[in-house]
Amino acid sequence: MPNTLEAQEYRRLFLEDVPMIDLRAPIEFVQGAFATSTSLPLMSDDEREAVGTCYKEEGQDAAIKLGHSLVSGDLKAERVAAWKAFIDQNPSGVLYCFRGGLRSRTTQQWIIDECGIDYPRVDGGYKALRRFLIDETERLIEKFNIVVLSGQSGTGKTRILKKIPHSLDLEGLANHRGSAFGNTTTPQPTQINFENDVAITLLKAEAAGYKTIVVEDESRNVGSLHVPPSLHAKMTDSYMVMLDVSDEDRVDITVQEYAKDIHLAYCEQFGKDEGLKKLSEHLQGSLAKLQKRLGGERFTRMKQTMDDGITLLSESNDYSGFAGIFGELLIDYYDPMYAYQLSKKQDRISFTGSREEVLNHLSDEANLSP
Template sequence: MMTIKQSCKSMPELTQITDFGRLFANDTPLFDTRAPTEFAQGAFLHTYSLPLMSDKERELVGTCYKNKGQDEAILLGHELVQGDIKAQRIRKWLEFIEKYPNGALYCFRGGLRSQITQQWIFEASGIDYPRIKGGYKALRRFLIDETDRIMGQVTPIVIGGQTGCGKTLLLDKLKNKIDLEGLANHRGSAFGNTTTPQPTQINFENALAIQLIKQQNQTLLAFEDEGSNVGRVHIPQCVQAKTSTVELVLLEATVEERLKISMDAYVINLCADFIAKNNEKGVDNFANYWLKSLEKIQKRLGLERYQSMLNLLNNALSLYKEQGDSTGFHPVVEELLVGYYDPMYNYQIQKKMDRVVFKGSSDEVLSYLNDKSIY
């Protein structure tokens, strides 16, 4: 019986893709033939998990490879993926190809798994569906290198301002921007979690690189002022280094405006999101979010201040649960903004005043940025 390895060698040369920039710039749909656990650790936007082998099958083949070598491992893989299992997987691949005829496939290094998948697709349908040369590893290396290269050639302009002043809302109105908090799915503070998990570090970096590729022809790009991390994901050093030295625009807002923006983001809209995702448990999950977030800053607040804030929060939560009234959160949010975040902001901004080139309201900042061709 011809082994998979021999069969691959006997096949005609099928198409490989090497123009990675075009793939990402055009949001080309890709399917990933790696095992599900590999996909979960890191993948790309517009990529779907359609594995050649399950996690268990991959584990068995890997063990066989270590103990008996490549030929025996390939033979075992052939035995594990045959008959109905093989037919089901080919059917899923062909369904994907029918939906995305201009896509491509890959495995980890562009080796046997993607070659076998490509071969089986060709044998079943006559379709030469392209695979990525070098696979996931080559794509990942390309994105890392592109992040470094593009950050070296663009000129960022950074938008700063007090907590709750509406930096994200302003950034949303701009086309030429990189939304780090959006990519990280986090608002960048102890209260920054959303109702869905953050991406893995790898997925965050991949998504950031793809956004940079799409914006690389822009001379100026707007970024929000961030530290080294957004939640638990780390901002690449080349991005940190560039954004920490360039011009800084400060968005200004009154306490009343900041309170309104923060109430909308962290109370009204967030609770609605929890309810939409969790139904009956939504309000309880919203309460847990607030209690856990406040606990994160307990040491910074000090025991007495923390206990006072906790009492205010518990009163706000009780009022909300009993009457659906969110006004109890006003003193909580105002104390966090003015009493907790403002002193930290005032301390940090003093170190950056030599970079500040403009201050103003949302409309004034938008006008300033438009004059600099950041739309």
């Protein structure tokens, strides 16, 4: 009987980052998958749609027959070759379809017949794996002690998180820095992929023996993505550690992360000239999101200041032209909002310190017991 990976082994798949062949159609894959999955579909979107229509109109037997006729001959050989190439590179991997049914069974048998390899099929498929991660997220959120790292915009909270093994970097997983300027040079993941990555991070933290997870103080949304409601609810009721950084350092960090790092990433992707153009569009587009709140006159002035910063960068490779506008945004725009929010959380603050003090405090789980 072909090799089947049962539900009790789901956890191992994610803890060990097992490579997976996703046999679903491309349209299914882009809606949500797993970080270690590779899309090598049994059927294209059009083929899947045709088989689905046939199933509704003529039944299962006719649909199976159509599927075999659509994926046959050279096309079948091409897809088997792609699976074989993946298997050669990832001999300890697995394959799955949506429910662990006909698509994965058929593929598994073709690989056995054509290649002599019994590659494991995930029982229950993608749907069961996704359900497992959803359930584990809820269990682990309830289990873990949560500590929230807070601080004004530009204090470098994410830099701290990256140095703490028992942390959950929501902005990193969401590929967004959580503000009007938070977009990076690449798109955010889908909501499903984000949730899957949160679950896997928590699973690995549990496996490592951690009792406490440190997260950054976030709203319900990180860019276009939603923090799992149960996680956000627990965050709003958890102790907070405050990061205290000088305004000068905050401006330096903001220029580095929101101008220089973004610019260098664009240049790497698109080249020097196009990279500068992309940075300008990125910064002006981000500023435009604040236009109504800033007011027309202030927005126009700040837009010109941003353009001046781009000009200085273009002429002198100097990022200092962004310091003024980012400083104004931090102190006059973001700080008052943060102060108001913090005024409602004072009773939750358990520790306040510098970057080094906060890092030392958070790094020792003994300091974080509830």
